[in-house]
Amino acid sequence: MNKGLKYKLSYRSSVMVWMTIKFIFKIYFFYFKNRVWDERTLQKWNALVTTMAKEYREKAIHLGGVLIKVGQFLSTRTDFMPDAFIKELSGLVDRVPPMPFTYARKLLEEEWGEDIYHYLDEIQFASVASASIGEVYHAKLKDSGTEVAIKVQRYRVREIFHKDFKALRIVFWLISVFTSFGKKADLPALYRELVTVMNKELDFDQELNHAHYFQDRFKDNEAIHIPYYMENLCTKKVLVIEWVDGAKITDTNYMYRHQLSTEHIARTIFDFYLEQFLNPGKFHADPHAGNLLIQPNGTVVIIDFGMVGEVRKQDTHYFKRLIQNIIMDDYDRVIEILDEMDFLLPNADRKKLKRLIRDTIELYQNGAFHMVDMNTMEQLKEDIRLLIKDQPIQLSAEYAYLGRAISIVLGILLAIYPDVDIQKWAKPKIKKWFGGRNLAESIYKQYVKDTVKPVLSYPKAMLNWLENGEKDRQWDNQKQQKNLKHHYFIFLEIIHFILLLVSIGCSFVGYYVQLQLVTHIALWGIGLFSILLVGLLYKHYNVIRDKM
Template sequence: MARDYRKKAERLGGVLIKVGQFLSTRKDFLPDVFIEELSELVDHVPPMPFEYAEKILQEDWGENIYEHMNYIKKESVASASIGEVYYGVLNNGNEVAIKVRRHRIEEIFHKDFVAMRMVFWILKVFTTFGKKADLKALYNELVTVMERELDYKKEVEFGKYFKERYADMENIHIPEFYEEYSTKRVIVMEWIHGEKITNAAFYREHRLNRQVISKALFDFYVDQFLNPGKFHADPHAGNILLQQDGTVAIIDFGMVGEIKKQDTEYFKLLVQGFIIDNYDIVVDALDKMNFLLPNADKKKIKEVMRDAVELYSDGSLKNLNSQTINQLFDEVTEMVQEQPIQLPADYAYLLRAISIVVGILFAINPDIDIVKWGKDRIRDWFGKSSIIESVAKQYVKNATDPLLSYPRALLNFLESGERDRVWDKEKFHIKMKHQYYLLLETFSFIMVVLGIIIGIYSFSMDVVFIRYFGWSIAGIFFILLNILLLFHRRMIKSKKSKT
C-alpha cells in the first residue's frame, strides 16, 4: 500500500506528493513501513516547458525578461511539484537561481484540497483511525503548510530572516535574495556553487576538515532547535551545500517551522522532569504542548518513558551513535502510535529535522561527540545558575508534598469504605516513605550547593579553614545524596516488582 501510494503520487504529482512528504513527518499517525516509503517520495515530475516559465516571468516583471537578464538556461536544473529552477545571469554579471512556480499549480492544488477534505471526512466518520486522531486539525495544518509553500514571497521572507539571524556565523552562508525580481510566483536568489554536504569525495578533493564543518552545522541547527524563532524544517543533504573553502550554504526555505518562547519553557520543564525523575512533570509539559489528546493514557505514557530512560541511562548514552538514536526514536514512535498522541505540525517538523540533522552529522563525522556538544549547549541554554535553581525549585516543591499529604491522606482514609482501608494504609506508608526520601535528598542537595558556595566564597576571604569546611560539607552531603538516591531507587524498583 505504501509503495503504491508513492508511485501514484510521483506519477500524478501536485498535492499527492506534498501530502506524502507531509505525512512522512507524522510518526504519530503512520506505521514505520509507510514513513520509510514516503520518506523516499521526491518530486519526480516532468520539466515544465520554458514557454510557461517565460510567460510567468514576463507577467510578474511587467516587461521583457531580458531587460534584467543577460542569460537564462532554458533547460531547468531542478523540477519539482510546485516549482521549476533555472540557471541565469543578471545584466550586472551575478549568477542566480530563478525559481518559477509551475503553470496553474495554485488552481490544481485548491481542487485537490476539496477532494482531500472529502477523504478526511470519510476517514473521520467510517474508520477507527478517525476516532483516534484529530483529523480536522491535521487537515488545517496540511493546507496551511502547502499554501505557505505556494507563496514564494514567504520563502524570500524566511530566507532574509535566516540571513540576518546568522550573519555572524563565519562558516554558514545563506544566499542573497533579489527582492526586486521576486514575486509570489518567482524567486531570484544567488547561485550557490557547491556539493551535497555528504559528498565524501568532495572532502578529500579539497582537504576539508570534517570536525570543523560538523561543529558549524551542529551549532547552526541546535540554536534553532533550542531557542525561540524559526527553524529550517527541510535540512536534507540536497539543501545543505558544501563549498570549496569549507563554508556550508543552506538553501530552500520553503519549509520552515517555528518555536515560540512558551515552547522553550515547556522544553525546559521536560528536561527538569527527566533530571529529577518526575514523569508527572514530563507528562504535564507534553499536555501543555498539546501533544496529548483527551483520551490519552497518561499512566501508560509515564511508564514507557521511565523504562526508556532507564534503558538508555545505563551507559548506552556514552556510546551514542546514529543506530542508538534511531532505536530510541523507534521506541518513542511506538508509544506515540499506541497512544492518542498527536503532534502539532511545527513539533512534527522539529522532530523530523532533528533526526535528519543527526543522521547527516554522523554521516560526515562518525567520530562526533554529540553528547558532549549537546550537554554544553543545554547548560548554556538553561544558564549556568538557572538550571540549578530550576531543578532545586522542583525538588523543594516535591519535598513540600509530605506536609500536604497528611491531611489529604487522612481525609481519604475517613471517606473510604472499610474494605479499602487496608490497601489505603499500605499505599499511605509507601507514599510517606517515598516523600521521606525526597525530603532527605532535597536537604542533602541544598547542603551540597551551600557547601560549594561557601568554598567558592572563601577564596575572596582567603580563609583556608572556611574553604576546607565548605568543601567538606559539600563532599559529605554529596556522598549522602548518592546513597539516598541508591536506596530510593531500590525502593521504587521493589515496589514495582510487588505491583
C-alpha cells in the same frame, strides 16, 4: 491519457477519493480475513501497507500538487501512520517531471513586465531542479553578469493545490467516519495544519521573508552563508537568488579533496541547528542534504526556505520543564506537561504512558552518546515510534516538523562524522540555555519554583472558577452548536460533490453513447436536474454561511 485531465477538479477528486475508498476497503477485508495476529499475519499486513504506499507514491508523482506534500507530511507522522507506509513514503522525493520552458518564460515576462532578455544575459532552458511547487533555472543577469538561480512557480500550481484541498476535505471525512484514525487523531486539526503549511509554501513572498530572517539571525556566523536575493526581480511567483557552487553536505570525498575537517563541519551544522531547536524563533524545517551545501573553503550554505517551522517561547518553557522533571524522575509531571502541550488525546492511558516513557528513558540514560552509531540511532527512533504509536498521541504540525528536522540533522551529522559526541557538544549549550553555570543547581532551582507555583495559584484559580463557571457553560453550548453546523456544511459539500459527478456522468453518457431517444432524453434530464440541485444547494450553503 489527456494531460488536461490533471487540471480538472472532477478528475483529481475522483482519483484521490477512489484511492481512499479502495484503501479503506482493503484494510477492512484484511481484518475480516485475518482474525488472529501472528508473525505471518504481520508480514502480510506490512506487504499490504507497502503495496498501498507504492500506489500512493505513483499517483502522487503522476498528479503532483497536494498528494506529494501530503505524502511528505504523512512520512513524518509516526504518531498514527503504519511503519511500512512511512518507510515507503520516505522515498517520495519532491521531484516531478519538468515543465516546458515556454511556460516559465511566459510567467517570467508576465511577472517582470518585460522580455526576459531585458534582465538576463542568458538562461539555461533545462531546469536544474523540478519540484511540486517550483522549477529552478540557472541564469546570468544582464547588467552585472551575476549568476543566479531563478525559481518559478509551476504551471497552474496554486489552482491545483486549492482544487486538491477540496478533495482532501472529503478524504479526511471518509477516514474519520470509516477508520479508527477518526477516534485516535484530531483530523479536522490535521486538515487545517496541512492547508496552512502548504499555503505558506505557495507564497514566495513568505520564502523571501524567511531568507531575510535567517540572514539577519546568523549574520555574525561566518561559517554559515545564506544566499542573497535580488529583491527587484522577486515576486509572489518568482524568486531570483544568488547562484552558489558547492557539493552536497554529505559528500565527504569532496571535503577530503579540499582538505576540510569533517569534524569541524559537523560541529558547524550542529551549532547552527541546535540554536534554532532550543531557542524561540523560526527553524529551517527541511534540512536534507540537497539543501545544505559545502564550499571549497568550508563554508556551509543553507538554501530553500520554503518549509520553515517555529519554536515559540512557550515551547522552550515546555522543553526545559520536561528535561527538569525527567532528571528529577518526576514522570507524573512529565505527563502533565505533555497534556499541556496537547500531545495526549483524552483517551490516552496516562499510567501506561508514564511507565513506557520511564522505561524508554532509563534504557538509554546510562549510554554514552559518543558510542551512538547508525544502528543505535535507528533503534532509538524505532523505540520512540513504538512509544508514540502505542498510545493516543498526536503531534501538532510544528512539533512533527521539528522532530523530522532533528532526525534529519542527526543523520547528516553521523554521515559526515561518525564519531560525533553529541553529549560533549551539547553540554555547554544546554548550560547556557538553562541560564546558569551550574546545570544541576539551575535545574533544581527551577524545579522548586515550578513546584511551588501551582500551590500559590490555588486561591486565584478557585476564585476564577466561581466567577467563570456560568460563562464556561455558555461557551460549551456555543461550541457544540458550532460543531453541529460544521458537520452540516461538510455534509452539504459531499452531497454537492456527488450530484456534480452524477450530472457529469449523465451528460457524458447522453452525449457519447448511442441510446434510444427516450433514454437519451432521460439521461440529459437527470443531468440537468442534478445541475439545478447543485446550484440550489450551493446557493443555500452560501446564504446560511453568510448569516453566521
